[in-house]
Amino acid sequence: MQILEHFEISAKPETIRVSALHALAYCPRLFYLEEVEELYTQDAAVFAGRRLHAELEKQEDEEWEELFLESEELGLRGRLDALRTRDGQTIPYEHKRGRAHRDENNQPQAWESDRLQILAYAYLLESAHGITVKEGRIRYHADNVVVHVPLDEAGRLKVKQAIQQARILRQSTYRPPVIDNERLCTRCSLAPVCLPEEARLAHNREWQPIRLFPEDDERQVIHILEPGTSVGRTGEQIKITRRNQPVETVPARQIGQIVLHSFSQISTQALHFCAAQDIGVHFISGGGRYLGSFDTRSGSIQRRIRQYAALSNPDACLELARKLVICRGQGQRKFLMRGTRSKAKTEKLEKAIAQMKAVLKQVPQAKSLESLLGYEGNLAALYFGALPDLISPEVPQELHFAGRNRRPPLDRFNAMLGFGYALLLKDVMNAILTVGLEPALGFYHQPRSQAAPLALDLLEIFRVPLVDMTVTASVNRGQWDTKADFEIRGKQVWLSELGRRKFVELYESRKQESWKHPVTGYSLTYRRLFELEVRLLEKEWSGEGGLFGQLILR
Ligand code: SF4
Structure with missing residues (x-):
């Protein structure tokens, strides 16, 4: 019986917030991101709006009355900014920080989304209190005007239609497309996660995106x-x-x-x-191994459902894996080419660069993940085989690189690479969790160890610029003390606490370097790039693909 009661309660559709209808009228995708995917950002405009309401609460006369209303019959709920009585009429008020829209005669009008919002409050007031409400009013503080919005049958119909559209969107796993009016995006608080400019670029490669991505993270x-x-x-x-x-x-x-x-x-x-x-x-761990991250699983399930659906398709996985292998291979090759700029090219370097080019040409034809693994192995062997030639002859012999080894590292260079990849894995996981994807579901690496496959996939595109280059440059600059920065335990070599501290500083400062993204064309730090690449990856299965995995060293 109790179970039945519980079922009846929870089976009722949840009412929609009036402020969500405001978002819907502004842009259906904004509604979806906020209400379904539960994404919120606290940008300056949102804070300023909150401040306005807080100040109003302090200043307004006795007519100020914030009121929470809910009508299950209408399917709406919301908190009114103010309710006043004028000439016997009850009138809901909404306060807006900005300016009113101006019509062709320069007369102040409500913006479309504000109009729907005040109509919804007026209708909600009628429905919840059984009274007749003839109008709502919006006060625009920036130009100090009050706009009257009459509530008539057409207005009520508009609100009902919006509620219906909101209900349909709430049930959907499909994220609506970006809106055509790009000016609205520049004022949208969710532009940094929506990435509308990048979505436009995905559909039109001539598009020159402006950067709406968040400022570089200074934290x-x-x-x-x-x-x-x-x-x-x-x-x-x-x-x-x-x-x-x-x-x-x-x-x-x-x-x-x-x-x-x-x-x-x-x-x-x-x-x-x-x-x-x-x-x-x-x-x-103390040995420099990535152990895990605190994962609160915040965010909606819809994002993960889309990820499951996309990455359950072997063809989609193969296509993404090809991009990944090409991206990493190109990065490795470019790094070898860069290393030859300041020094005379060695025969080994030249040979590796040419052979890598030939292998990279074959990758797009790979028909399976297994054959891709083969190409990736060839590229890695060529790259690591030639990497020692990027180390200056003046560097002490103990710091030279004689081939990749891991778990445990057997020399100083590999100890640094290993610790660097652990830090990198941590940053990639941080970005995956920030975006709200499922780290356990990747497209290339298979689940076989405790490391999350999606994180291992994404790690590939950052290894060269963030770790390999940092280690090689610091070794060539003579920044390492072969004794104090390392601990030798039998055949194993680890970074000492001092060495780890030094590495962390080098790595973190590398992340702060700015870099021009080859596809979007705007500059951002490597630190921000983690999040951008994860968001671009998500776009691959959201109908806005083609931008992921293009990280190429210049
Ligand atoms: S950035 Fe543009 S497309 Fe994206 S939610 Fe905001 S208004 Fe809509």
């Missing part, structure tokens, strides 16, 4: 390298307590990630706080 990545350190929360700050050192506090808004290396602790309160503040939390 810190805090690496806790000292064993025995504990991380906690105090108020709105993260508190770091290291052994024999003064306690450090950092405001949460300044932190993008916390990376716990070795045996350090983080409190449950701090974890909850980090989840609420979108601060990534990652774990790396």
Whole structure:
């Protein structure tokens, strides 16, 4: 009986927020991203709007009355900005920070989305309180005008149609396309996650996108390298307590990630706080192996359903895997070519560069993941075979590279590569979790170890620019102390705590370097590029593909 009651309650369709109808009238895709995919950004305009309402609450006279309304019959709910009585009529008010729309006679009018919103509030008021509401009013604060919007049968029909459209979209796994009016996108708070300009570029390769992607992330990545350190929360700050050192506090808004290396602790309160503040939390072992990330599984299931549907198709996986192998191979080859600019080309380098070109030509014809693995193996063998020729002869012999080895690393160069790839895997996971994709479902790597296949896939396109180049350049610049920066245990070679600290600094500063994306044409840091590539990957199965995996070194 109880179960039945529960079922009846939960079977009722949830009412729609009036503010969601406002988003729907602005752009159906905006409605979908907010209401279905649960994506929100707190941009400056949103904060300014909130501030306006907070100030109004303080300033308004006794007529101010914020009112929550819900009508199951109509299927709407919402919070009115203000309700006033004028000449015996009850009138809902909506406050807007910006200016009113001007018609051809320069008369102030409501914007379409604002019009639908105030009509919806007026109709909701009628439905919830059983009264007649003749109009709603919108006050535009920037030009200090009040626009009257009458509620008539046409207005009520419009609201009902919008509710119906919202219900249909809420049930759909299909993300609506970007709107034609690109001017609306420049003012849209979700442009950084919607990437409308990149979607237009995907459909029209002549399009020159403007960058609506978020500014470069200035927030810190805090690496806790000292064993025995504990991380906690105090108020709105993260508190770091290291052994024999003064306690450090950092405001949460300044932190993008916390990376716990070795045996350090983080409190449950701090974890909850980090989840609420979108601060990534990652774990790396004392030996420099990526262990995992704190995954709160936030965001809607629709994104993952689309990912499952797309990556269950072997042809789609093969196509993406080809792009990945080409992207990585081209990056490796370009790096070898770059290395020859300042030095005389060695025969080995020239040969590898030419052979890699020949292999890369064959990759588009690969008919299976297995044959791709073969091509990838050939490219890797050629690349790593020639990489030692990029190391300057002045570099001490202990730091030279004599071929790839891993788990455990057997020389200093491989110890650095291994630690670098672990940091990279952590950053790729951070981007996947930020975008809300399923890390366990990839298109190339097969699930066989604890590492998430999608993260391993994406790792491939960043290895050369973020790690291989950082290691090679720092070795050639003589930045490593062969004794203090490494620990030798039998045949195994690891970075010491000092070495790891040095590597983290080099790696983080490499991530801050700006770089011009070859497809979108705008500049961004490598740090932002992680997120952009994951979003471009998602576009591959959202009808806006063709831009992913084009990372080519210049
Ligand atoms: S950026 Fe443009 S297309 Fe995307 S949700 Fe906003 S208004 Fe719609």
